[in-house]
Amino acid sequence: MKYLYYPGCSLEGTALEYNSSTRTFMQELGAELIELEDWTCCGASAAEATSHLLSLALPALVLAKAENMDGVKEILVPCSACYLNLKKVEEKIRKDRELLDQINIILAEEKLNLRGQMKVRHLLDVVANDVGSKKIFARVKKPLTDLIIAPYYGCQCLRPYSIFDDPEDPCSMEGIIKASGANIHQWNMGGRCCGASHMTTKPEVALELVAAILKMARGADAIVTVCPMCQMNLEAYQKKISGMCKEDLSMPILYLPQFLGLALGLSEQDLRLDMNLSFTKAFRNKVLS
Amino acid sequence: MNPLEKLESEQKSETAPALVIDSLASIRDMVSACIQCGTCTGSCPNAFAMDLTPRQLWYNVLRGEKETIFHSKTFSLCSVCYYCTLRCPRGLPLTEAMSALKQIAAKENLAPYKKSTRFYKSFLESVYRHGRVREMELMTLYFISMKNPFLPLQFAPLGIKLMGKGKISFEIPSKGNGALKAIFRKVEELEQN
Numbered sequence: 001m002k003y004l005y006y007p008g009c010s011l012e013g014t015a016l017e018y019n020s021s022t023r024t025f026m027q028e029l030g031a032e033l034i035e036l037e038d039w040t041c042c043g044a045s046a047a048e049a050t051s052h053l054l055s056l057a058l059p060a061l062v063l064a065k066a067e068n069m070d071g072v073k074e075i076l077v078p079c080s081a082c083y084l085n086l087k088k089v090e091e092k093i094r095k096d097r098e099l100l101d102q103i104n105i106i107l108a109e110e111k112l113n114l115r116g117q118m119k120v121r122h123l124l125d126v127v128a129n130d131v132g133s134k135k136i137f138a139r140v141k142k143p144l145t146d147l148i149i150a151p152y153y154g155c156q157c158l159r160p161y162s163i164f165d166d167p168e169d170p171c172s173m174e175g176i177i178k179a180s181g182a183n184i185h186q187w188n189m190g191g192r193c194c195g196a197s198h199m200t201t202k203p204e205v206a207l208e209l210v211a212a213i214l215k216m217a218r219g220a221d222a223i224v225t226v227c228p229m230c231q232m233n234l235e236a237y238q239k240k241i242s243g244m245c246k247e248d249l250s251m252p253i254l255y256l257p258q259f260l261g262l263a264l265g266l267s268e269q270d271l272r273l274d275m276n277l278s279f280t281k282a283f284r285n286k287v288l289s
Numbered sequence: 290m291n292p293l294e295k296l297e298s299e300q301k302s303e304t305a306p307a308l309v310i311d312s313l314a315s316i317r318d319m320v321s322a323c324i325q326c327g328t329c330t331g332s333c334p335n336a337f338a339m340d341l342t343p344r345q346l347w348y349n350v351l352r353g354e355k356e357t358i359f360h361s362k363t364f365s366l367c368s369v370c371y372y373c374t375l376r377c378p379r380g381l382p383l384t385e386a387m388s389a390l391k392q393i394a395a396k397e398n399l400a401p402y403k404k405s406t407r408f409y410k411s412f413l414e415s416v417y418r419h420g421r422v423r424e425m426e427l428m429t430l431y432f433i434s435m436k437n438p439f440l441p442l443q444f445a446p447l448g449i450k451l452m453g454k455g456k457i458s459f460e461i462p463s464k465g466n467g468a469l470k471a472i473f474r475k476v477e478e479l480e481q482n
């Protein structure tokens with residue numbers, strides 16, 4: 001297993017722990033990640049909200065750089081927003097030659113040319129399908145049998161392209177979470193929207209969406225996520241939301257490789273659990289005792 | 290010109306100018322097969338906060354009611370979850386159509402949407418300067434562009450939490466090396482033609 005690795009901007013800032021836990025976890029399972037040299041921003045949701053062409057040019061630039069790296073044909077992306085931006089270019093240029101030509105006129109400014117040879121893979125897709133639950137199960141050192149976990153997928157790794165899961169009723173996390181020994185919290189909020197960047201510009205709306213998710217997670221020991229934006233929205237406003245709803249809705253939120261890493265016996269330092277905003281003492285005692 | 294400079298130099302318009310009509314035509318094409326079934330509305334997690342439901346918005350797009358459309362908050366409340374796109378029985382690219390409306394609001398710098406527009410442009414400004422977004426710089430640029438001295442206070446509790454974790458550090462916005470200047474310029478040039 002060898003992949004190009006595109007961390008994206010969040011994983012160098014507010015989602016540092018997603019970056020280190022992904023690297024540690026994948027290395028433990030024998031996968032090689034080669035970071036894309038000199039990578040640039042995919043445009044996140046900002047480019048799409050201001051210029052259609054820019055929203056394709058920025059991820060295309062990333063993919064063109066990726067194609068120039070020898071020997072690797074798949075690019076692994078842990079952030080769902082980055083994943084969708086890159087995937088969108090992969091999908092669109094396959095069907096639209098004219099668009100590819102137009103993109104290449106722009107990329108020529110950087111002396112680059114996109115051919116469309118790179119396959120974009122989400123971390124969840126790779127962990128669920130290339131690594132797989134059997135391999136994870138075989139490596140578990142610390143079965144987390146006491147835990148009930150709510151898998152949270154968010155939007156952009158599921159929709160609009162249904163590549164590796166059912167966009168209406170996702171389940172790709174279930175097998176790998178069960179492999180750790182943990183149980184699945186049955187709920188129908190796994191694919192719901194966390195409000196994304198509304199949390200900054202329209203917090204009153206995003207807080208409602210997150211409140212609904214946290215309420216339905218009651219009964220679980222933790223929620224597991226696969227996107228920096230979902231993670232931030234679910235974990236950073238729990239106090240405010242609890243106040244708003246007049247009930248304690250606090251809940252540990254972990255990135256998928258952090259959670260699976262715990263079962264594999266990886267160290268707290270490597271998984272950077274110290275960086276989570278919602279890693280409670282009670283949960284800590286349960287998993288690290 | 291870089292994203293924020295452009296924002297400053299543009300006239301702030303209250304209502305939709307003539308140019309909007311043109312771009313609206315391409316959005317009308319995107320939703321022309323709409324049968325007004327309401328599946329998009331029923332699927333939208335943000336519908337509760339919208340003044341026009343998504344179905345009503347598409348109705349107004351079909352009729353070219355630009356005054357109604359650009360006084361409504363609806364498209365700016367789309368959080369790009371793709372549920373409507375997935376479920377629309379006519380298979381219409383609805384999320385893309387929502388984004389196309391946001392693009393008009395950003396290009397024309399329409400007053401009702403200035404909060405979102407300034408946030409997106411602050412983001413792109415940071416990308417334009419450094420090639421990657423610097424989260425702290427983005428927030429600083431956003432606060433400056435909003436010209437609201439109380440806005441940073443809203444974000445202070447989170448900022449302090451994140452700084453305590455070493456996830457962000459205080460950063461004075463810098464000019465950077467204009468890493469993506471050429472790309473931004475070319476995109477702008479192509480869009481004007």
Ligand code: SF4
Pocket residue numbers: 320322323324325326327328329330343344347376377378379380381383
């Ligand atoms: S789901 Fe599609 S067809 Fe139905 S109202 Fe919405 S846009 Fe129209």
Ligand code: SF4
Pocket residue numbers: 329332333334335336343366367368369370371372373374383384387
């Ligand atoms: S993509 Fe936008 S408009 Fe469509 S359902 Fe999601 S939030 Fe609503």
